[in-house]
Amino acid sequence: MSTTPGEVRRIVQSVSSAFGRWDCLKVNELSAVMSTVTAPWWFTGRHALELHLGRSWREHDDIDIGVCRMDIGALHGLVPSWELQVAADGNLHAWDGTSLSSDRHENNLWVRRPGGTWAFDIVIGDGDRDRWRYRRDPTFSLPWNLAVLQSPNAVPYLAPALQLLFKSVDPRPKDHVDAEVVIPTLDAWSLALLDVRLLRGHPWLGIVAAHRHGMQGPNVHDILDLRHRADVTVWVDGGWGIDALLGEQTRPHGDLDLAIPTRHWSTALAALASESFLLVRDDGPHNAVFGNEAGLLVDLHAYDDSTTVTGPDGIARQGPNGLAYEADGFCGSGIIDGRPVACMSAEFQMRSHTGYDFDADDRRDVIHLHQRFAIPLPAEYQS
16 A cells, blocks of 8 residues: 555654755745646645635644656756655655656655755656546546646645545544544535545544535435436435335435446446546445535445346345345335335345444434334344
8 A cells, every 4th residue: 555645754754864854845935836847736735725725723744746647757847956856665765757656655756955954745646637546546536627626826736535535544633633624614525525435434434424415315316317317227225225115214314325237337327427427436346436516426236137146045146247136125115205216125124234343324224124114133233
């Protein structure tokens, strides 16, 4: 796994103080320096968050600029006025102008006046001419206009949700402070990105959940109507599927889970793309999450309805080219926002909520199913 700019700096400084001290430039000073670089660049780190909010809330010990790996050659314009050193794996070595390898963890350039103190850090980002790409998960990419934003005075910076995503891996106390300040201010799209990209159980998810817009009943029908126009078979699954069975919304929902036949997969993706939904998490060939700028998240689950396979437990499941949905689970019907929908059965929902570390929402859903349909509680929910 690649290291963050802060991790690189801490590693190098812990190895030897001979690398010298830092005396960072200010935002306006660094903007002036980078104005001579012909390739796109942007502020990252804490300064990106401050540029988004237009204010500061704690002291700085660094300043970072992002440049795409394919544009590294444009940094030649900084030489000879500036000295650039590659920071990788706890060491520094002079940059000779050649390309930098992600495999060798060459993701940072430290910059200083020749013989002076370190002035700023260049973080090497990934992507191509059309899209920014997340280094920690190359399946996640966004158009550049969503990845890099501009302040009112046209200073470019990494979008706050993406910056927080980087900070979320092994967060330090100051990263938690940044999250507590920034997350409540984010728009629906940014909250949705964090909602789906933060790891399950991450402490920041509670802050996100308190402010996210989520998926409302009318939004569900907008998505289902889109599927109907595209002639795609869908079954409502997950939390909304349970509320459909209950005939009422019992809790907030961050997304909409839909089960679709694998033969409709490409058609479903095209329908979502026609409404500006973007892939925000790829969970494999038969499961993907899509989001739009309104903050709506759709979690697609594909099943193979061409055949069934009976397992050692005697249960017939769809397959093998898709997720192993129980074949008799596709018989539910329910109501969402006053309209009938096809959904997974109550018995299937109960069984599918077992065998993993469930959370409070899972427990609440299972209790509702137990009370409404008299289905026995699974053993793990009886304590």
